[in-house]
Amino acid sequence: MRPNIKNIAVLTSGGDAPGMNACIRAVVRTGIYNGINMFGVLQGYQGLINNNIIPMDARSVSNIIHLGGTVLKTARCLEFKTDEGMDQAYANMKAHNIDALVVIGGDGTFTGARRFSERHPVSVIGIPGTIDNDLYGSDFTLGYDTAINTVIEAIDKIRDTADSHDRLFFVEVMGRDSGCIALRSAIACGAEAVLLPEKATSLEELIRTLEIGAATKKSSSIVIVSEGHKQGGAYDIAKHVKERFNHYDTKVTILGHLQRGGSPSSFDRILGSRLGYAAVNELLKGSSRQMVGLRGNDIQLTSLDEALTAHSFKLESDLLEMTKVLSI
Amino acid sequence: MRPNIKNIAVLTSGGDAPGMNACIRAVVRTGIYNGINMFGVLQGYQGLINNNIIPMDARSVSNIIHLGGTVLKTARCLEFKTDEGMDQAYANMKAHNIDALVVIGGDGTFTGARRFSERHPVSVIGIPGTIDNDLYGSDFTLGYDTAINTVIEAIDKIRDTADSHDRLFFVEVMGRDSGCIALRSAIACGAEAVLLPEKATSLEELIRTLEIGAATKKSSSIVIVSEGHKQGGAYDIAKHVKERFNHYDTKVTILGHLQRGGSPSSFDRILGSRLGYAAVNELLKGSSRQMVGLRGNDIQLTSLDEALTAHSFKLESDLLEMTKVLSI
């Protein structure tokens, strides 16, 4: 039985990720196609509190599917963690007769959505949007595929120059707690070594790998360093290595926030479109407090409770093994 | 029990696809890592018949992971369909003491591999490599993700100019029998309509869609035409539409073979690496006449028999529905 939902709002929260705009577009147009009045909330939960809520029609999401970032902007919002903040947000939603909320973001976003829906009679669906791919309930999160493509395009350029000289490159990529970006980009660009936050790699081990490479006539080597690595960032590691291994000249690149941007890949545009489309259809079917995610090639639901507690993501073990085998 | 495999050859056959080089690299290095002597066959089955077989070491696949095309080249080969052809190929393999074969390609490639392994005592593993994504047993084939990214980059550029004028664009994409590229790229670039080989779309229906777009103030529209569409290619469709719908100036682009090229996406590099790695490991475990494929986020086996007979690929129904809903 279809619930009596007439007005839906959508917001993006936490770090932005490529594909969020494709997802916003899908949410808005799927709502309008089904006769719902659609609203956009600017700057995440803060906009809900500040009543920064605007009506959206089909044309207001024209020509955004290919844009990086999020047209709704995003912000961190401490105030929404308080009861007063949530009450003010709810008052604003009621003033617009908004019955349901689609939130696009990560862990923090879902935690807020869960608490909000416990306190106030609002239907919520979460959409996993973060470049870190560290959420339970979806094989891939929105933005992850684009982020890796961005990393490998950068490293492909470094490889060009690496092969012209004999050089050793350290490239620092995002992932404070999660080595997902580092691991997949290491496979995809054929890096000689990768340092992950989840895995202690001793300096000795790294240097041994580099020495074997030099001995087997590798003309250059690339080491990917996850920003969350315990022994420090790329600059620190490079410095330590340089003291003990001087076959090559050593260079450092810190990719930083460019990994968050860029036009979303086809994968992220399609994923964002499917998740946005599913989120609204689920709300119209009466679902709430669920996350929509990709499992295999299918869209599936996971309760926010499970998504937030399980959090059991592990690095794929075949990929970990492959970083060693394929870089010989 | 590990079979007595000491020498493995790899070849690419049929149409080339981005990611094949990443896959060849993984096959060769996984073999060498496991103490196997590795060989590359140039120009597919033709090279097997012509004894165009070269030894490969770890360095011979250096710096190819990011290259489009296939360093082993590919060719169509009628001769391999004959018993004489297969016998000659086998004789050449025996001369090199090659015990097993990894073949990267599509339907035709697998048909050849199956017949060859029926006639001669050769272990074979197939890897699905084709931009068309039309094989049973793998959610995605090697090259498909890159091809769609190529298409959407092209259409993004067209969209720029479409919005500066009021225009109607017809873009012809690959897929003689399969609308996979057309469907996913239509979603990913927000096309107003898509014509698929699997689905009859009348001219009336198309024109009605375009008229609704014009009435709701779309400043331009993009129609994706699969090359296999029954009513003809993009030029034909454009001509018919122009006769009856003249709100916009009409323009045609034929993407053609540029869809086969380009540096592989991270998805295809990782997929190629995983499939190549798995293929060799399967041979070493004693598997034969199997295809390795991606199901969800896991590598799984499908027998060549099943892969070749089932062939039950269907366009994702949610995507089909979404082309209508999301382009309002």
Place this chain on the structure above:
Amino acid sequence: MRPNIKNIAVLTSGGDAPGMNACIRAVVRTGIYNGINMFGVLQGYQGLINNNIIPMDARSVSNIIHLGGTVLKTARCLEFKTDEGMDQAYANMKAHNIDALVVIGGDGTFTGARRFSERHPVSVIGIPGTIDNDLYGSDFTLGYDTAINTVIEAIDKIRDTADSHDRLFFVEVMGRDSGCIALRSAIACGAEAVLLPEKATSLEELIRTLEIGAATKKSSSIVIVSEGHKQGGAYDIAKHVKERFNHYDTKVTILGHLQRGGSPSSFDRILGSRLGYAAVNELLKGSSRQMVGLRGNDIQLTSLDEALTAHSFKLESDLLEMTKVLSI
């Protein structure tokens, strides 16, 4: 002596070209920096007639420097060729107190500007914006560099697949009367042959070139066909060649309007910025009926009269010769 200019409008007209947005931004901000009120005219001269004129501030051109197309849109406008059209346009300008006009476009745009400024007391400066590079008075026009980059990226992808098979590709590029895009992209992608509108190339000559390539073991060949070639487009040429030269499989790509789009190259962004900056500064110095252009690495003025009559562009002779020498 600085003339009494207080309000300036800017418009884009004719075919859109990448870099126009960078140029609009520079015009608007240079004006505002100098205390001028700035206006944008939507859809070229048609917008002037229809009073589609909007005030612009510094923020209204934020974040457009990297976008293809033109945010002011463009249109062809027959009405502006009539006295009535021009008078109506002038009346609208007077109603906004607009003293001067910056027009970005090609030949047709400048012809309109010249006639308009003869009939009405309006200062005008023209900025050469067209991907065809066919204007006198500027070594490069806005959009040309990006267009060639777009073409070579496409052809690089074709080359990937060309080398995997033995193939002959025909790629049709823009340029009805001008072979500029064809010639430069032929050099930049190492094409085996190029057919230009300015130069008769017999089929015999083309086939001889291809035969020499085949004889000297070229594994594939790429022929660039300018859309204005007298013997027909790429499909026609390919058909004729195929009848007489069958060493390779023959394939056709029609790039079409994707050549107009895409994020502008650094060259076009800088060129657009410099020309827009110079255009406003020239108006403030009292110049009128001039075109600003790039000569060497300097910005120089050419009168619209000269720009429109000289029109003496010739294909660079060293490049013509190089297409033959470098593709051996």
Place this chain on the structure above:
Amino acid sequence: MRPNIKNIAVLTSGGDAPGMNACIRAVVRTGIYNGINMFGVLQGYQGLINNNIIPMDARSVSNIIHLGGTVLKTARCLEFKTDEGMDQAYANMKAHNIDALVVIGGDGTFTGARRFSERHPVSVIGIPGTIDNDLYGSDFTLGYDTAINTVIEAIDKIRDTADSHDRLFFVEVMGRDSGCIALRSAIACGAEAVLLPEKATSLEELIRTLEIGAATKKSSSIVIVSEGHKQGGAYDIAKHVKERFNHYDTKVTILGHLQRGGSPSSFDRILGSRLGYAAVNELLKGSSRQMVGLRGNDIQLTSLDEALTAHSFKLESDLLEMTKVLSI
């Protein structure tokens, strides 16, 4: 009168730059077209000393025009600064009957070439190849255009995420002594401020600029820092700014050596082709100890003496002024 040149060698030296391969291809094929035997020297002057000299034919430069880096590799070579080193190099050249040398590189490369040709009877032509654009005698050096395109693609991605949040980004680009890359990329990506090695910018001045931006509602700002800036790299500057200006969250990206790589832009491919073509033609006309360069749209000669002593490159003054005007 044509000198009696029968064998020419080409080498790349110093830092690699995109377009070097296009240039090598042009040198080799222009030589072969004119009946000259062509040689490639691996690893710059070191290869000349080590007799790392290989014959090149037309096919040996097939399919490299689009590749970054240099297929001939490069190296720094202290030994070539000694008389013994030069004598050994000359002995190796004589053993191959090599009469003339084309050297592609920067200041150091040309200094070596000049001294070598003073000591031994060898004709030399220099080609300006460096991403820094800091040579006298050519408006643009090989690789500069590609490097700026690489920088702006990176910054475009950062801009996406900058606009989703309110943020301040510091991006460090190459240029130890030369702000050419920083200045042009600042214009091309619309940076709010740029710090150049040639120009002292006080922290106060920078902070004032950022405060004006914040006051006029810029949602984010990007500051480009040349690696040679006197107040330190991007990390140092960011730290100092953060202490006194906290409107935004502050983030740092160090692009590093990815600026040297990447497929060359059309501009650099054409420039490399023209310079390579001209270099060989000049040798065949009897020129020596000259550099070929681009002036305006023409190829011109500058003597190595002048190129090395004048070294009077100045940042374009209109661009400097524009960084201030266009970022309001």
